[in-house]
Amino acid sequence: MTTASERMAAAWTRAAIARGAVAAIDLDAYRSNIERCRELAPDSAMMAVVKADAYGHGLVQCGRAAREAGAEWLGVALLEEAIRLRDAGVDGRILAWLATPGADFAECLSRDIDLSISTLWALDEVTAAVRETGTPARIHLKADTGLSRSGANAEDWPALVEAARAAEGAGTITVVGLWSHFAAADEPGHLSVARQQLAFDEAVRHVEAAGITPEVVHMANSAAMIELPESHHNLVRVGIASYGLSPQVARVSAAELGLRPVMSLRARLASTKTIPAGTGASYGWDYMATSDTTVGLVPLGYADGLPRSAVNTGPVYSAGSTTHLAGRVCMDQIVVELADSSAQAGDEVVLFGAEGPSADEWAKACGTINYEIVSRIGPRVPRVYVGESS
Ligand SMILES: Cc1ncc(COP(=O)(O)O)c(C=O)c1O
Structure with missing residues (x-):
């Protein structure tokens, strides 16, 4: 095992010297952080969040290293990020969650990428892409439990679930995931936390009552992984902690969490x-x-x-x-x-x-x-x- 100083010295390649600057990305530290996160959520699968070029660290390199460290899932925002991972030969499950009308869902289906669905327009476009490609879609239904970002509101949830159930019955999609995202998991006493968990439990109950049995249920980001074990369900989505940084600097440092900067x-x-x-x-x-x-x-x-x-x-x-x-x-x-x-x-x-x-x-x-x-x-x-x- 090399020391951190040896690894940093190795970062000064000819090209880095010629540029006069380098972002050294320590993949040993990244893999070790993923393993540490697994210890923090021992009963859940791990989604390594590698959107935004893996928070600047390199999409494909981190995607591969996350797999080596045992992350079953990779999570990205943009469909094109998922496509880049696949085209670089990264296998296993990948979820992409941010699309606008006209997005290239067919390209994702042909690359075996899971898609998040929050709206009826997206479900319609994904089912059209299924007809075009002949490839059924694996989708994760997203509930907005309080962030007011993506996800279906409680009022729109029954219609979305019903449409997904019908599409599942028609064989075009399989609902493999149910999910949501916290507004303030880094502030554990924040009033949104309990409200969102209650709202999510309600959304999950509704889906189960509709006869849908998703493979994964996921809500926790890094802060929730650390602070809210009850939010782990069977999959946690971890970004910042995997890069060796604390999501709650004022409460706990990365070193105290056993994480190393990448x-x-x-x-x-x-x-x-x-x-x-x-x-x-x-x-x-x-x-x-x-x-x-x-x-x-x-x-x-x-x-x-x-x-x-x-x-x-x-x-x-x-x-x-x-x-x-x-x-x-x-x-x-x-x-x-x-x-x-x-x-x-x-x-x-x-x-x-x-x-x-x-x-x-x-x-x-x-x-x-x-x-x-x-x-x-x-x-x-x-x-x-x-x-x-x-
Ligand atoms: C939907 C979603 N899930 C998970 C994450 C990972 O969050 P964190 O980096 O705090 O672990 C993010 C990042 O912002 C996100 O947008």
């Missing part, structure tokens, strides 16, 4: 200089050196996904010390304070991840959540996968 955002200094007291740095001079200060130029900016709200506060680790941005985030670059006045071009700095500040610290500095910090890191930053073999 993404490390690292860069090499393009140049260093010492600026005298009274010198401003970056646009607008929001930073002003108060004494002679060594600063370094880092080739990452808001076009790479660094939030502009990190002005002066975004933490950066360099040569054993954590300092911070000097001034505003530019499109392609940032200036950072350096504790070591002998730092040179080519030296490594770590923005977040293993051996550096956490994505949680970046989120705090930027007034956002760790989910956004990792998932917004853009395609100009090469992903290098370390820890590929277990």
Whole structure:
């Protein structure tokens, strides 16, 4: 087993050095987090949520690694994400849950992808795709139990269930799943939690009374997996925890949960200089050196996904010390304070991840959540996968 430092050193491939920046994705950590999540929900199957390019970590690489770690299911939002997984040769069950009228359901059916259904229009379009392809659909009926996002409201649920039952009777679809999503599972005392669980229980009872017996019933995301064992049913859908980040930073840290960060955002200094007291740095001079200060130029900016709200506060680790941005985030670059006045071009700095500040610290500095910090890191930053073999 390699150490985290060895894995991070391996991330500096020629291409990463040429770019001056890398998002090192530690697949050992990812697999270990999935296994840890399985311990937290021991009686349920696991859906690894890999939507949004696996929260910025790489859809296909994480999809494969999740399977290696035993995740029976992969979950994505967009149909095209599911199609990409299949076309890359990822097998096993995949659920896609977000579509608008005219979506390519037929492409999904021909690739054996499970589909979420919340509305009658979607059921109609899926049954039309079944007729077109000759392939029956496996669907998961989604109840809106209080998030007011996707899912059928309680008033619309009976009609949707009845239409699904009829389609099942006609042999076009099989209802394999019943599901919903929490609004505030990360705040266990939040009044929505109990209300949503009651509403979901009611939706499940209604479906069972209609004679439908789904294979999986699922509601829990990472926070519910951790806090609400009664919500596990027989499948949990886990995103942020699998990437080694806590869904409830204020209550429990990732390390306390036994999770390891998967993404490390690292860069090499393009140049260093010492600026005298009274010198401003970056646009607008929001930073002003108060004494002679060594600063370094880092080739990452808001076009790479660094939030502009990190002005002066975004933490950066360099040569054993954590300092911070000097001034505003530019499109392609940032200036950072350096504790070591002998730092040179080519030296490594770590923005977040293993051996550096956490994505949680970046989120705090930027007034956002760790989910956004990792998932917004853009395609100009090469992903290098370390820890590929277990
Ligand atoms: C429908 C659905 N299920 C599960 C998840 C996973 O949530 P988390 O990353 O909090 O585990 C998400 C992510 O937002 C989601 O949209």
